[in-house]
Amino acid sequence: MKLKIMQIGEPVLRQQARPLSREQILSPSVQQLIEHMRETMLDAPGVGLAAPQVDQPLQLAVIEDRAEVLATLPEQQLAERERRPVPFQVIINPRLQIIATKAGEAEQRLFFEGCLSAIGLTALVPRAAIVRVECLNHRAEPAVIDASGWHARILQHEIDHLNGTLYVDKMLSRSLMSSDNYARYWASCSVNEVCAALTLTPPSSYSPGDR
Ligand code: ZN
Numbered sequence: 001m002k003l004k005i006m007q008i009g010e011p012v013l014r015q016q017a018r019p020l021s022r023e024q025i026l027s028p029s030v031q032q033l034i035e036h037m038r039e040t041m042l043d044a045p046g047v048g049l050a051a052p053q054v055d056q057p058l059q060l061a062v063i064e065d066r067a068e069v070l071a072t073l074p075e076q077q078l079a080e081r082e083r084r085p086v087p088f089q090v091i092i093n094p095r096l097q098i099i100a101t102k103a104g105e106a107e108q109r110l111f112f113e114g115c116l117s118a119i120g121l122t123a124l125v126p127r128a129a130i131v132r133v134e135c136l137n138h139r140a141e142p143a144v145i146d147a148s149g150w151h152a153r154i155l156q157h158e159i160d161h162l163n164g165t166l167y168v169d170k171m172l173s174r175s176l177m178s179s180d181n182y183a184r185y186w187a188s189c190s191v192n193e194v195c196a197a198l199t200l201t202p203p204s205s206y207s208p209g210d211r
Pocket residue numbers: 114115116117157161
């Protein structure tokens with residue numbers, strides 16, 4: 001079943017979501033919610049969906065970045081975003097840890113990002129390049145997810161949703177634009193070119209070699 005996706009301004013998107021107990025996770029209602037969220041994400045289409053986006057203030061999100069979709073995107077775009085297929089995964093009661101490099105610095109990546117709860121908009125959002133997430137899976141078993149690149153970005157975006165945070169809270173606000181105008185004017189530019197044109201300063205730990 002396709003669920004209605006809440007849009008910015010709905011109070012549920014700004015609430016702290018409730019953790020789920022093992023019993024709740026295994027209950028028919030939450031198992032059904034997971035299945036409906038999967039169908040809703042696939043239909044949208046999106047690569048992640050958090051329960052508050054379907055009006056459920058629960059610490060639950062689904063993620064999937066499908067190989068079939070990636071096959072339709074330019075090779076170079078996938079490489080620079082470090083975007084690789086992610087099999088369907090359910091994260092419940094997640095704890096996010098930013099992983100620093102050997103030099104002790106938490107590297108960041110800067111790319112345009114959008115949200116199914118802010119349809120028609122996109123903006124540059126800095127995100128940590130490498131993260132570790134400890135959570136429960138759909139069977140209420142403990143799981144550890146080590147992720148980098150685009151997968152790390154998706155995890156950070158979805159976990160933000162569970163804490164009532166949206167990408168607009170973290171974006172470089174001068175880069176906010178309609179998706180149509182992004183496609184019209186900016187899609188073919190590197191991130192460095194966009195920053196220069198918009199007189200934006202990328203975050204300090206953002207490596208200049210990144211596009
Ligand atoms: Zn979102």
